[in-house]
Amino acid sequence: MSLIIKDLHARVKDGATILNGINLEIPKGEVHAIMGPNGSGKSTLSKVLCGHPDYEVISGSAELDGQDLFAMSVDERSRAGLFLAFQYPVEVPGVTNANFMRAALQARMPKGEELDAVSFYKEMRSKMKSLDMDPRFTARAVNEGFSGGEKKRNDILQMMMLNPSYAILDETDSGLDVDALKIVSEGVNAMRAPFRSFVIITHYKRLLDYIKPDVVHVLYKGKIVRTAGYELVAQIEQQGFDFIKSEE
Amino acid sequence: MDFSQNLSMEEAFALAEAEAKLNAALQAASQRFNDAKIPDRYNEDWRFGQPAKHAVALAEILKTNVPARGSISVKCADSEVVMPVSAEDDELKETVNLMPTIGSDALLGLHIRRFGEGICLMLEENTEIKQPIIITYETDGLYTPYTFIMAAPGAKARIEEHHKCADGATMFCVRNIHVMEGAQIAVELHEHGSIDSRCMNITDIHNLGGAVQHFTSHAGHAWAREETIAEVYAASPGTSIELYSANRISGNSVLDQHTHQIHHIGGAKSNLLYKNVVDENGTAIFAGNIRVEAGAHCTDAYQTNRNLLLSEKSTVHSLPGLEILADKVRCSHGSASSPVDEEALFYLTSRGVSRANAQELISTGFLEDAYNKFRKSFDETYTSGLPD
Structure with a gap:
């Protein structure tokens, strides 16, 4: 059981092509990091997978546990x-966090329950x-007036409540202080399990020091150009992405 | 003139002068109603509300002297506060005669001919009624009640008014709210309509130094017209009027709301927040005006109209306005109408909520915001009281 992406090409609706043939397989139980x-x-890939209306798939496929x-x-x-922790979680005035989560969980229940x-x-x-x-955040409107860090935590709370099989964390570390x-x-690590995978999109090593990935990919010009183990993170930290750019 | 009381010469002259003024005002009012025309769309205050269809039909049934068909129920912890409106109560009738309208003098004139139904709440000085007072008017025909609320200095109460119309019924209610110094009054009006029902409300709020929160909600009527005139005549610390409204308009329904916030004297605040969710072929009209009279310095007055359009066929006409004749005032007005934010919809649906449910959550939250602000404001002034 995996999330399998084959030769994915996608673009901004009526605009530029961003993804130029992505191939990825994320098996259950693994943590993959995508850097670049x-x-x-990187963010386009996460939005295309979740179906953001601003993007359209040109060609290619994505299967989630065998489903198109x-x-x-x-x-x-x-x-x-599938779950996406947003790079910029959206404010939804008037809808409380509790009502939102209740509606999301209710949507997963069998009819009549x-x-x-x-x-x-x-x-x-x-x-x-x-x-x-x-x-008291339960009674507050979703992300309205939240600090950047509070919004990110709120996304992680939603992930914990919804218990997804595949979670994509898009730059969850941006806007978080060291303690947060x-x-x-710790919240993500507590959710690591053989029946769940994580895709962690980040620019920085510091998040990957806390959540150790099994596999690290580098995305460049809309393609996966390098796949390796955790040692790739250290190399990027030391040399930046220049060594990859020069090879491409 | 009654000289049976033991009055000094000065007092007798003052009384005579007051009576003369009242008589002149009543005569002017009578002339006003005689001169008034049934609304048409060439009247600026009726530009968009389909007057040819609805206001004319309302006037026609009022002219035919169709008997009232409705019922009143009141729940109040203190029964002495509640009095039925009597057709013989000339003082109340005169109050209605002198009421302003926003383009509906002719309709008010026709309404006055039916004077005698409704409820009068007399809240005595420094009384506090903890449980909400609930007034319900219900009709399956034509009903034209009055609500009078007189809050004496220091009185505190929350009043809920419900208007319920059966299929094809019409309710036309005239409401008069007087709030004296230090009184704190919250009034909610909930309109419950049905297929082809119509309603009209003319509300006049006189604030003489108290705090008033007023909320209205409409759902289900084919046509609803609401005129709210909120006037500040005297200011003491904490004097304020807050007007809120939250409405759902769908089908072919029309909601036509008009407001005047009039500051006759400086040093007071008024705030308005009217929100509508408009779906299908629904039409929302908002025409609001803040008028700060000459000399009413240090006034704070705000006005916001916001509309959420759920369908490409939904229509909104929003006309906020300001007339400022004084210096040193803070006034602003704003209007925003838009479809549901696609980013917000994506965020909610990305958590598994269907698009229809996500839209419903956002619409409900959008309207609840106005009601929550109304309740919060009342709870805060009620708990902490007005400043000394």
């Missing part, structure tokens, strides 16, 4: 087990505590 210079297509990902709507992809409100709040509060979040980074990383 600015503008190489691109045949599914955005919400179906989520219910099938109702989510138990008491156990829902209990679970949400317990997960918030583990992320050092103020329990540690808390968020």
Whole structure:
């Protein structure tokens, strides 16, 4: 069971082509890191996989545990087990975090079954505590007026509540201070399991020091140009991406 | 003139002068109603509200003297506060005669002919009624009630008013709210419509130094017209008027809302937040005006109209306005109408919520924001009281 991406070409709707033939396989139980210079297509890849309407697939395929990902709507992809922690989590005025999560969990329940409100709040509060979040955030509008770090934590909280099979973390470390980074990383590490995979998109080694990846990929000009173990992170930290750019 | 009381000469002259002024005002009011025309779209205040279809139909049924068909129920912890409106109560009738409208003098004139139904709440000085007072008007025909709320100095209360119309019914309510110094009053009006039902409300709020929060919500009527005139006549610390509205408009429904925030005296605040979610062929009209009279310095007045359009066929006409005749004031107005934010929709759907449910969550949250601000404002002033 894997997330398999084959020869994926995608572009901004009616605009420039960003992904130029991505091939990736993310088996269950593994943590993969995707690194690459600015503008190489890392965030585009995550948005295309989740079905963002600003992008369109030109060709190629993506399978999630054998299901055609691109045949599914955005919400179906989520219910099938895909999760994206956003680089810039969106503010949704008027919709409280609790109502949002209740709706998301209710959408996963069989028809006719109702989510138990008491156990829902209990679970949400317990997960918030583990992320050092103020329990009053349940009643606040989704990400409205949150600091950058609070938004990122809120995304990780959503991931913990929804229990996805494949989680893509798009620059989750940006905007987090050292203490928050540690808390968020501990939350992710606690979720590592043989039935779940993570794709971690980042520019920096420091996140990967906390969440050790099994495989590291480098994305450049819309293609995976290098795949190796954790040692690649150290090499990029020392030499930057220049050695890859010169080879391409 | 009644001289049976033991009055001094000066007092008798003052009384005579007051009576003369009142008579002149009533005569002017009578003339106003005689001169008034049934609204048409050439009247600026009725430009968009489909007057040819709805206002004319309303006037026609009012002219036919169709008997009232409706019921009133009131829940109040203190029964002495509540009085039915009597057709013989000339003082209240005169109050209505002198009420301003926003382009509906003719309709108000026709309404006055039916005077005698409704509820009067007299909140005595420094009384506090902790449980909300709930007034319900219900009709399956034509009903034209009045609501009078008189809050004496220091009175505190929350009033909920519900108007329920059966299929094809019409409710036309005139509401008069007087708030004296130090009083704190929150009034909610919930309109519950049905297929082809119509409603109209003319509300006049006189603030004489208290704090008023006013909220309205409409759902289901084929046509609704709402005129709210909020006037500040005296200011003491904490004097304020807050107007909120949250509405869902769908099908072929029309909601036509008009507001005037009038500051006759300086040193007070007024704030307005009207929000609409408009779906299908629905139409929302908002025309608001803040008027700061000459000499009403140090006024703070704000006005915001926001609309969420869920369909390409939905229509919004938004006309915020300011008339400032004083110096040293802080006033602003704003209007924004847009479809649901696609980024917000993507965010919610990316967590597994269907697009339809995500849109519903956003729409509900959009409207709840106005109601929550109304409740928060009331809870805060109610708990902490007005400043000394």
